[in-house]
Amino acid sequence: MTEFDPAPEADTTERRWQEGTDTFGRVYEVALGVTDPTPYTEIAEIADCSPNAAKKHLERLTEMGIVRADRESRPARYERNEGYLEWQDASRIADELAVEEIIDRVERLEERREEYEEQFGTTDPTAVSVFDQExxxxxxxxxxAVSDWQGVLRDIRLYELARQLAQNDGHLIPA
Known part of the structure; x- marks a missing residue:
């Protein structure tokens, strides 16, 4: 082989999954990585399982609220539920921080939000045109700044949700 020969193709039989990862675990991991509606057949291919197994596990994940399903499309398409991921992050924050720490964090985030609102003269970061400058x-x-502002708004939502979870023993509303 000369230095100008094409690189050899990667070994397609290489395992992407750790030994012992079951089919449900593989479908779950793939589903969490899917940001656009994706046919279950494609998810099956990535998860290294049959389409029927992928569809069965995706339906279970849909019932659990982890993914959303578009069953009207052919084949059915699935994508991760961003709300589930936010709840998971908020739950982690509620476990790691005391309620007072969460409240302090929200207050600091709200101060930053107010600074951005004053800077740009609006309460909506999507209303800001970044290309008005030469x-x-x-x-x-x-x-x-606008990207950071949007992150601040997301963090306010997360920490407020975490506060509710922490104040109500893991529930959104008092039990």
Whole structure:
């Protein structure tokens, strides 16, 4: 083989899953990585299982609220439920921090939100046009600020949810 020959193809038989990962675990991991509606047949291929097994496990994950299903499309398509991931993050925060710490964090985040609202003259970061400036650096700075602002809003939602969970023994409303 000369230095100009194409690189050999990767070994397609290489295992992507750890030994002992069952079919449900593989489908679950693939489903959490799916951000757009994806046919169950494609999920099966990635999860290294049969389409029937993937569909069965995806239906179970749908019932659990982990994925959303579009059963009207052919073949049926599935995507992760972002709300489930937010709840999982909030639950972790509620377990790790005391209620007072969560409240303090929300207060600091709300201060940052107010600073962005004053800076841009709106309460909605999607209403900000970052390209109104002529300077490249200014456009980049505005893009970074708007992105950070959106992260602050997401964190406020997460920490507020975590506060509710922490104050109500893991429930959203008092039991």
């Amino acid at each position: 300077e490249h650096d200014t456009v980049h700075e505005r893009m970074a």
